Amino acid sequence: MYGGQIVEGGDSETVTQRPAHPYTQLLIESAPDPERSVIALDAPPEExxxxxxxxxxxxxxxxxxxRCWTDAPPRTEVDSYxxxxxxWLYVEAAA
Incomplete structure (x- = not known):
């Protein structure tokens, strides 16, 4: 969930092992790792x-x-599970 919107769903293993939404991908990448730099994900409330x-x-x-600024993306199946x-990245891929 980001900004009050649910951005991705599925079973926990699928979502964490194959994240589809850019926010979920950044969350997974931000897990502590001494070999990587930290990515800040918190947006100011006004943003x-x-x-x-x-x-x-x-x-x-x-x-x-x-169109991400003007149209809320629909929930789109990423796989058959x-x-x-x-x-919107997955709406185009599904078409």
């Missing part, structure tokens, strides 16, 4: 509030597209 119609993660997303992500 999250600024995106009312689109994806709440748009201000921080490394894969942001123009109930794994889904609310991200």
């Amino acid at each position: 999250v509030a600024a995106v009312s119609a689109g994806c709440q993660f748009a201000p921080r997303c490394p894969k942001v597209q123009s 109930g794994h889904w992500a609310a991200c």
